[in-house]
Amino acid sequence: MKTNVANILVEALPYIKNFSGKTIVVKYGGHAMVDEKLKKDFANDITLLKYIGVNPVVVHGGGPQINKVLDAMGITSKFIRGMRYTDDKTMDVVEMVLGGKVNKEIVAQINYQGGKAVGLTGKDGMLITADKMTIYHQEDENKPPEIIDPGMVGNVENINPDIIHTLTAKGFIPIIAPIGVGKNGETYNINADVVASKVASALDAERLILVTDVDGVLDKDKKLISSVDAGTIGEMIASGGIKGGMIPKVECALETLKNGVKKSHIINGKLSHAVLLELFTDSGIGTQVFVG
Numbered sequence: 001m002k003t004n005v006a007n008i009l010v011e012a013l014p015y016i017k018n019f020s021g022k023t024i025v026v027k028y029g030g031h032a033m034v035d036e037k038l039k040k041d042f043a044n045d046i047t048l049l050k051y052i053g054v055n056p057v058v059v060h061g062g063g064p065q066i067n068k069v070l071d072a073m074g075i076t077s078k079f080i081r082g083m084r085y086t087d088d089k090t091m092d093v094v095e096m097v098l099g100g101k102v103n104k105e106i107v108a109q110i111n112y113q114g115g116k117a118v119g120l121t122g123k124d125g126m127l128i129t130a131d132k133m134t135i136y137h138q139e140d141e142n143k144p145p146e147i148i149d150p151g152m153v154g155n156v157e158n159i160n161p162d163i164i165h166t167l168t169a170k171g172f173i174p175i176i177a178p179i180g181v182g183k184n185g186e187t188y189n190i191n192a193d194v195v196a197s198k199v200a201s202a203l204d205a206e207r208l209i210l211v212t213d214v215d216g217v218l219d220k221d222k223k224l225i226s227s228v229d230a231g232t233i234g235e236m237i238a239s240g241g242i243k244g245g246m247i248p249k250v251e252c253a254l255e256t257l258k259n260g261v262k263k264s265h266i267i268n269g270k271l272s273h274a275v276l277l278e279l280f281t282d283s284g285i286g287t288q289v290f291v292g
Contacts, residue, residue: 012280019279020053022206023168027196028106029061030213032269039109042211045275046173047115055168058117059176059199061192062102069093081135082245086151086189094189095121098177106175117173122180123187125163128195130154130180130188154180154188156195159202197252201259208256209278210249211269216287217242217250226284229292230254253289264289 026046032038049056066084070077070093078085086094103119110117122128133155135148157180167174178195180188193210200208217225217233220241233250236242242250246266253264267278267286278284 008281011282015280016052019049019206021055023055023057023200023203024049024207024209024279025057025059025196025200025203025205026209026211026275027059027061027193028211028269029063029192030211030269032211032274033060033062033102034064035270038269038272039105040113041272042269042275043106043109043113043115045273046110046117047113048276049279050115050171050173057164057168057174057176057199057203057205058106059178059192059196060098060102060106061178062098065102066094066097069097080148080150082248083133083135083150083153083191084189086153088152091152091187091189095179095187099179103175103177110173110175115173116171117175118167119175119177120163121177122190122195126160126181127163127176128156128178128180128190128198129158129160130182130190131157132182132186132188152186152188154182154190156180156190156198159198161199161202164199164203191248193249193252197256200256200261200264205256205261207279208253208261208264209275210253210264210266211274212249212266213268213270214246214266215268215285216266217246217289225287227288227290229290230257231292233289250289257289257291262290 032042046056067077099121107117107119120127133150133153135150136145164174178190178192180190215224219225249266256264265278265286265288267274271285274285278286
């Protein structure tokens with residue numbers, strides 16, 4: 001048993017050396033955010049990364065938690081092409097749950113494990129400026145596209161990384177809720193995968209890790225592809241090999257690669273210590289996407 005532990009540590013050593021001093025952005029979402037043991041494991045992973053010299057930055061989601069509060073308030077959720085329609089009442093709930101309850105729970109969990117986490121939203125230090133998203137839907141090419149208003153759903157306009165650099169330099173771990181601010185002070189609900197991608201690009205991060213509820217990208221036989229280049233991902237999307245909810249995730253992964261991030265990873269957060277296993281073992285547990 002002790003020999004196995006030693007072998008694991010030796011296997012991890014070159015990865016620890018490679019990532020020391022580098023920034024790794026982790027999008028935290030899915031089942032790992034609601035299962036108590038997985039929440040503790042994730043907090044341990046992030047805390048350990050900081051202790052060994054890595055600069056982790058966490059961007060989190062919180063869809064199930066938002067749904068729970070909206071249901072309790074009798075507000076029906078409506079989704080438009082996978083995005084939550086966000087009117088004023090819904091935006092109040094989104095900001096309360098993401099920027100308050102969920103964000104502070106993650107901060108408290110990491111601090112309890114010995115880390116120094118600080119919670120942020122895009123409003124802090126003008127971290128995330130955004131503008132209103134407009135959806136254009138066209139079913140008939142002979143007719144003009146339909147313009148769909150998703151409410152206070154935003155596009156990321158700019159990431160100001162100054163506050164993140166300040167915190168990481170002082171030994172803190174930034175925990176970011178995906179809420180943006182408009183030029184006139186409006187509050188916008190933004191997809192967490194998109195925010196994580198933009199933050200990783202703005203920080204010149206070494207890696208982007210998307211923690212999800214699926215193993216990663218699968219081949220035609222439903223087997224996990226552990227490593228794949230960006231060109232192949234594009235071909236798989238075009239051929240229908242990648243579809244549904246996986247498409248926006250791999251698109252976020254591809255965007256970060258175009259902006260200089262070395263590799264992007266899609267992993268299943270249902271596995272204990274998923275982040276460490278992906279980063280510090282030869283085989284990993286999910287799919288890493290790289291520029292071929």
